[in-house]
């Protein structure tokens with residue numbers, strides 16, 4: 070019997086990240102995606118296997134919250150970045166917060 074793990078379900082529920090790319094900042098800079106690597110085996114994860122959201126912030130910044138699925142070892146990896154397009158585009162990793170706060174409320 071195949072049982073879906075929580076990580077699989079959450080990944081499936083997220084929209085593909087490529088749907089929101091390239092992301093345009095207020096100042097016209099664009100973010101075309103990032104190079105994801107598997108935490109477990111180090112293989113690169115192709116963009117079609119990355120799902121997530123981009124949340125705009127004031128001041129030419131946004132938060133990228135994404136999950137990648139590694140086709141090599143079937144691991145799910147999380148990526149949380151704060152992007153800033155002031156000057157050159159820069160990304161800084163965010164601490165991973167408790168997932169329970171990002172789940173959709175029950176219907």
Ligand SMILES: [Zn+2]
Pocket residue numbers: 107108109110111112139140141142143144
């Ligand atoms: Zn892997």
